[in-house]
Amino acid sequence: MNAPWKAGSVGGREPFAAFVCDDETLEMLRPVAEEMGWPTDKCNKGGLRNAIQTLSVSASPNILLVDLSESGDPLNDINSLAEVCEPGTVVIAMGQVNDVRLYRDLIVSGLQDYLLKPFSPDQLRDVLAQAQAVLNAPKNEDQHAEKPHISTAVIGTRGGVGASTIATSVAWLLSHDRERLTALLDLDVHFGTGALSLDLEPGRGLTDAIDNPSRIDGLFIERAMIKANDKLSLLSAEAPINAPIMTDGTAFFQLQEEFRSAFDCTVIDLPRDMLINYPHLLGDVNATIIVTELTLASARDCIRLLSWLKSHAAQSKVFVVANKVQTANLEIGRQDFESSIERKIDIMIPHDPKTASQAAKLGQAMVDAGKSSKASAKIIELTNLVLGAVNDGGDQDAAGDKKSLMEKFGDFKSFLPSKKIKEDAPKV
Numbered sequence: 001m002n003a004p005w006k007a008g009s010v011g012g013r014e015p016f017a018a019f020v021c022d023d024e025t026l027e028m029l030r031p032v033a034e035e036m037g038w039p040t041d042k043c044n045k046g047g048l049r050n051a052i053q054t055l056s057v058s059a060s061p062n063i064l065l066v067d068l069s070e071s072g073d074p075l076n077d078i079n080s081l082a083e084v085c086e087p088g089t090v091v092i093a094m095g096q097v098n099d100v101r102l103y104r105d106l107i108v109s110g111l112q113d114y115l116l117k118p119f120s121p122d123q124l125r126d127v128l129a130q131a132q133a134v135l136n137a138p139k140n141e142d143q144h145a146e147k148p149h150i151s152t153a154v155i156g157t158r159g160g161v162g163a164s165t166i167a168t169s170v171a172w173l174l175s176h177d178r179e180r181l182t183a184l185l186d187l188d189v190h191f192g193t194g195a196l197s198l199d200l201e202p203g204r205g206l207t208d209a210i211d212n213p214s215r216i217d218g219l220f221i222e223r224a225m226i227k228a229n230d231k232l233s234l235l236s237a238e239a240p241i242n243a244p245i246m247t248d249g250t251a252f253f254q255l256q257e258e259f260r261s262a263f264d265c266t267v268i269d270l271p272r273d274m275l276i277n278y279p280h281l282l283g284d285v286n287a288t289i290i291v292t293e294l295t296l297a298s299a300r301d302c303i304r305l306l307s308w309l310k311s312h313a314a315q316s317k318v319f320v321v322a323n324k325v326q327t328a329n330l331e332i333g334r335q336d337f338e339s340s341i342e343r344k345i346d347i348m349i350p351h352d353p354k355t356a357s358q359a360a361k362l363g364q365a366m367v368d369a370g371k372s373s374k375a376s377a378k379i380i381e382l383t384n385l386v387l388g389a390v391n392d393g394g395d396q397d398a399a400g401d402k403k404s405l406m407e408k409f410g411d412f413k414s415f416l417p418s419k420k421i422k423e424d425a426p427k428v
Helices: 023-035 047-055 074-084 100-108 121-136 140-146 163-176 205-211 218-224 250-262 296-312 334-341 353-362 374-387 405-415
Strands: 016-020 043-045 063-067 090-095 113-116 150-156 182-186 226-229 232-235 265-269 287-292 317-325 347-350
Touching: 016 023, 016 047, 023 043, 023 121, 043 047, 047 063, 047 074, 063 121, 074 090, 074 100, 074 218, 090 121, 100 113, 100 226, 113 121, 150 163, 150 250, 150 374, 163 182, 163 226, 163 232, 163 265, 163 287, 163 317, 163 374, 182 250, 205 218, 205 232, 205 250, 218 250, 250 265, 287 296, 287 374, 296 317, 296 334, 317 334, 317 374, 347 374, 353 374
Parallel strands: 016 043, 016 063, 063 090, 090 113, 150 265, 150 287, 182 232, 182 265, 287 317, 317 347
Antiparallel strands: 226 232
16 A cells, blocks of 8 residues: 555556545545545545445555445455555545554554544544645655665574574664665564564564465565564564475565565575575675674584575675673683684674663664663674675675685684593503
8 A cells, every 4th residue: 555656656546535434524525625626526435345346446546545434354454455455555544443553553554544533624634634745755766766775684603692683773773873764574484583572563474475475566565564663664473383384485585576676775684594495585685694602603603604605695795793792701712713714703792681681671672772882882883884785895705715614613623622631551
């Protein structure tokens, strides 16, 4: 419905149409529509069901007003309307249910506004004027011409290193501080925490996309994604753990294609296991963030990921981020870790359990909950590096694979405590 507007998408459309349930509202609406310069014969009786039937065989108007008063399941009916409503249409609903949760769900589903009946002609004029302002606002395509799309993947070397926390924070910073339209794609279909960390319901958007990749288009993206703020939208899932992913990866590729058209930036929270079955996920990614801890196991898997990226995503600029770094009790020191992976760590994020706990309690991104923390400052620095990835051309670090993987793994022996070699016992 309120999908990203494209040049020429409103050509040939009617400026306005309304579908209301009662005569009183219809009589109030007609003079207001006439004041706005719209034909009054586009004010129809019949409510939401009539709107769905009409728009299934005719073009959508620029502004659509629908009455939900006779709808038993408003959210489901709005989704049915979205199936027949073209991208770019500004949709306003009215109804008799005074429920904040319903209002929020309707706005998330793509509606511009919701009018509670009964309302005055002045309230109606204000809402319609706001709809016109949205319709005439600068279009997203104007921004895309100036700003190249930046796609970023965040991969953790091990579970629990904080990759999801960093992905959410980078997406929040791109949208809030840099004011870029940003999509956060959480590809941990069963156990993803993208929605949970932002205090949102994940919805069924991602699972629907996986089940029906042919339906993925601008309208689907607008309807399926959950808004975290004005410029940040999230696509995630909490699929049942008895329902395995049955896909060849086509849906993920198509989602990325649609994101390039609709958003300035894409941040993908990418479980490392996904690289095995869907290597094409990083085919067009500008920047890849490898999140690691300074441990033996993370060092091993960091080497493996760096090698994989060099072979399968050579165009992507790689940043190694050490997270949850403590000043003492390190399993591996920074110098030894860098020597093992044969490159520098780009960002060292200090361990900050207090800010992480506060963020979880508030349902906010870590950089939002602890704006002045040292960890947040490092994530901001990382975001600046990501924004520069396009200008840098995504060149890889100068250090190459001078050693084989087995040789690198052999270096880990130096991290282990040495054992005294027992002298051979004298022969009897």
